[in-house]
Amino acid sequence: MKYLSKLAALAALGISVVGSTASGQPPRPAAGAGPQIAVVDIITVFEKYAAFNERKAQWDSERERIETEMQSLQSQLQAMAARAKEFKPGTPEFSKLEQEVAVAEAEAKSKMTVKQREHFLRQGKMFYQSYTEVVEEIKFFAERNNILMVLRYNGAAIDQENAQELMAEMAEEVVYYNKQIDITDHIIAQLNSRRPARGPQAPQAGGPPASVPRVASPPGARPPR
Numbered sequence: 001m002k003y004l005s006k007l008a009a010l011a012a013l014g015i016s017v018v019g020s021t022a023s024g025q026p027p028r029p030a031a032g033a034g035p036q037i038a039v040v041d042i043i044t045v046f047e048k049y050a051a052f053n054e055r056k057a058q059w060d061s062e063r064e065r066i067e068t069e070m071q072s073l074q075s076q077l078q079a080m081a082a083r084a085k086e087f088k089p090g091t092p093e094f095s096k097l098e099q100e101v102a103v104a105e106a107e108a109k110s111k112m113t114v115k116q117r118e119h120f121l122r123q124g125k126m127f128y129q130s131y132t133e134v135v136e137e138i139k140f141f142a143e144r145n146n147i148l149m150v151l152r153y154n155g156a157a158i159d160q161e162n163a164q165e166l167m168a169e170m171a172e173e174v175v176y177y178n179k180q181i182d183i184t185d186h187i188i189a190q191l192n193s194r195r196p197a198r199g200p201q202a203p204q205a206g207g208p209p210a211s212v213p214r215v216a217s218p219p220g221a222r223p224p225r
Contacts, residue, residue, distance in 0.1 A: 036147045039177045041155040041184045045134055048188045051131040059123055066115055073108040080104060137191050141183060153177065155184070 046052055080101045087094035138150055153174040157166050 038147045038150050038181045038183045039153050039174055040138060040187060042152050044155055044184055046130065051109060055126045057129065059126055064121060066119060070112050072165050073133055077101060077105055077108065138186050141186060141190065147187045
């Protein structure tokens with residue numbers, strides 16, 4: 001799907017979890033505990049974020065309406081061109097219809113170009129709004145659980161015959177993570193619990209989210225996807 005490539009591009013931006021969105025002071029780390037790190041699968045969050053999927057469905061519906069309108073205009077132009085063929089080239093009637101077809105075609109192209117540009121601008125705003133909400137939710141969760149850094153990772157299965165996917169896998173920043181520090185499901189649950197969709201503002205403090213267990217010494221291999 002085309003929108004997955006945009007999600008991957010957004011995920012490539014990375015996430016920094018510093019700021020102040022939670023009310024009150026974040027919990028103090030346990031005695032002797034080191035800095036807390038968590039990981040999140042941004043693409044999976046987007047795929048399961050109900051508000052984003054609702055916005056995308058509206059965007060897709062609008063895209064289909066524009067495509068239908070384009071097909072209708074194309075049919076009208078074809079009908080005009082067919083009428084011109086009823087006259088002999090060089091006659092006043094032929095020249096008049098030929099000119100009308102050229103004018104109608106230029107107007108239709110200009111109109112649809114503007115509509116498509118505006119439509120794709122709305123797509124960018126849709127992704128930005130949803131991405132901002134996801135980041136704010138991660139910041140909120142991190143501050144409530146004393147997490148100092150959140151790293152992105154891609155949990156999708158890799159096609160071993162796809163060279164591009166393999167190269168992307170080797171370029172990932174997270175080589176290994178213990179499943180206990182994966183907060184993806186927590187973020188999805190919190191985002192979907194805050195419907196109707198919020199704007200880009202920071203979420204309001206609600207009940208305390210589940211804490212991320214501390215990992216003293218993770219085993220030596222990345223968990224299977």
